[in-house]
Amino acid sequence: MEKYSPQAIEKKWQDKWEKEQVYKTEADPNRPKYYALEMFPYPSGNLHMGHVRNYAIGDVMARYKTMEGYNVLHPMGFDSFGMPAENAAIKHGVSPADWTFSNIENMEKQQKKMGLSYDWDREVLTCTPEYYKWTQWLFELFYQKGLAYKKKASVNWCDTCGTVLANEQVIDGKCWRCDSDVQKKDLSQWFLKITDYADVLLKDLDKLEGWPERVKTMQDNWIGRSEGLEITLDVPELDEKLVVYTTRPDTAYGITFVALAPENELVDKLIEKSDKAEELKAFCQKVRNQSDIERTSSESEKEGMFTGFYAVNPFNGEKAQLWITNYVVADYGTGAVMGVPSGDSRDWMFAKKYDLPIILTLQPKDKELVLEEMTEAYVEKDGRLVNSAQFTGMDMHEAVKAIMDYAEEKGFGKRKVNFRLRDWLISRQRYWGAPIPVINCPHCGEVLVPEEDLPVMLPTDVSFEAGSVSPLASSEKFLHCKCPKCGADATRETDTMDTFICSSWYFLRYTDPHNDKAPFDKDKVNYWAPVDQYIGGIEHAILHLLYSRFFTKVLKDAGLVDFDEPFKNLLTQGMVLKDGSKMSKSKGNVVSPEEIIGKYGADTARLFILFAAPVDRDLEWSDQGVEGAYRFLNRVWRILGHFEESIKAGKDDYDVSALTKDEKELRRILHVTIKKVTEDVRDRFMFNTAISSVMELVNAFYGFQDKELNAGLAREMAVNLVKMLAPFAPHITEELWSHLFVEGSVHQQKWPVYDEAAMKQDEIEIVLQINGKVRDKIMVSPDLDREAMEKVVMELPRAKELTEGKQIVKVICVPKKLVNIVVKG
């Protein structure tokens, strides 16, 4: 065989696979299916190492499962709506579509150079009318189910991007995409009612056994469920009522004030009746002008202003001062919070600053608190109640329940579950997205575009200048239309949808990508989906993964699919780092996949990236490590070349009993390796250790390079070695397969099965321990029972020497492992 030349063989096989459509798949209800999916990329123009890692992992799973006999769906597509295309249009005058499609073309070319087993016929591009027609159709479905609505609200606005953002897209007060400060704006916007599904989105996290704990916790935190009590307080001077929400009803006898957000409904009424209306107004204005970060940071100074009015604590009839404050979150709970300084550190700080009364209602069990000596609130959730009428003396946890019962019985309280999760703001004042299929009629109001008129096509005669209105409004032809209901002159909705809508259902479209009658066929989607293994970055832990779960649940309730979770198993890959930090142009530490593939080939790039670290951990890029992977593939190539004649001459059913002792040992290692690699790939996603055991096998193979090797065994070694490496390094293995075995593609072979009998050892090494320390090793038959093992070991000179003159307290025998002699003296 000639020298290993990846550049020559990789191209050859990629062309052949494509021509022969080796990776094309069809639904087949008679075969078990496996759906392997990598998160589809945004078409930025070039693949980076993160993509390479993502696709390499997915490709191993897809190829492995295919060899295991599954009908495998392994598709790829592009999340191709979005801002960068539009920015390119503004900056360079190219159309967003042209920019996007040329990037897709380039990235596809790079993906194809990786040798990935995609069924390209199923490619999904979210920016095509064939796709966004169904995105719009799904929006209409949500609308009809009462899950899409338009409302005026204070929303997140990114001035740089010229659009609003969902809560999930605001990271530490900054835009997720461009990192600039997010402001608040009052706008009328479309929302999806994800809060209707808050409870089930939280509860079903328990079902997701194949998801990493940390992703589930993140979603749990984000949804933020809390159980508590709503308490209604009278405000006699205004003849009004006020509702507060608390998770600590046990402290209700300690209310001395009520803190209101300026947005609370009662505030305007308070100001109206107040004799210091101007001051209060000014204070409210000041608070409302603060940005979200200023207002919601726990470090910022608590401020407030007394309104002069009081509410009555319904538990004890005590008066509670009504304050307008800057520290109450307006859109959580009721925008009003009961102030119990003794039991809440924020209330404590506020009460101390403004000299408000404090009542102690909870005493810890292990010490006695004296109000005058306290320097901070007692916030531990443990103790007995004091100063709490009939509840005094009760354990805190019992009191929570008892007080809620009491409040409900008396009619001034109601148990309530609250969530941190807010509805999903989906309007975007941008061009390159799916238009919201709604027409505004002066007579009929909001009207959905009739299904037969979908898709609402993106116009091309627009000006791309960013502003507070979508560029779609600049197309007269697009903007003006007739009302589908009454025929009157009407205008279209000019906002487009958040691209996260497009990506919330793309994995379902892959199951039936060319359907022009429906988003997907029910039988097809229920055959292939849910996704068996989803692979992607942790950055989508909340955004994409939460939205997709929401979509799936709505589609299940609408009867479009039979499952209620989209992704059975989730693998969050680590980042690819260079010199300890994420590769980025600004740091100048980017390693280009194209260059690496050009130099060493895709097989080396894939092998290195899978070998260098466990898939879920960050990976430090190492040029020398890549060399190592390349060396290994060369070693495989050479050793198989060395035994080429034997491999070709060998028979598949040869006489194993004729093997020498050394050959038997090699064969044993082979079968141990098959077991190890199978389990690592199938059960643990430990590709790094799977590869390392194949390396060990190759090292053992090299032990025979200067020796005779039974032709049957040479063949068995080669067949299984090439098969085991096939998912990791698809080209070199295909080349070797064609050289050595001729028939078919290695990727359509059956995955190796290990032979228990071959794994049996005549002799195994056991360890002698004295007091738990290793003192000697000996080869024995693996069939020895405890007694026989003990006997053999006790006869060892080392054992005699080290136990001489000492008292043997105990002897522990672990069959096939060790004998531990415990001595005293």
Add this chain to the structure above:
RNA sequence: GCCGGAAUGGCGGAAUUGGCAGACGCAGCAGACUCAAAAUCUGCCGUUGGCAACAACGUGCCGGUUCAAGUCCGGCUUCCGGCACCA
């Protein structure tokens, strides 16, 4: 503050159910081949002491359980990530 994850040689990492810590790879050292170098093949490679046999120490820290602990329990430290004035 609450929640989650992690910590093992010079480096990436392995040890799956408590049973030989450091597999495999990188780097390093040595030998073979070569006029020489590269490539390749082979061997060595945690620390300390010792010519060696061997011994002691060693998986972030302190303690515990156990014949035996990287692994289990209790208490910390540091780092990474999420949430956070959410009542």
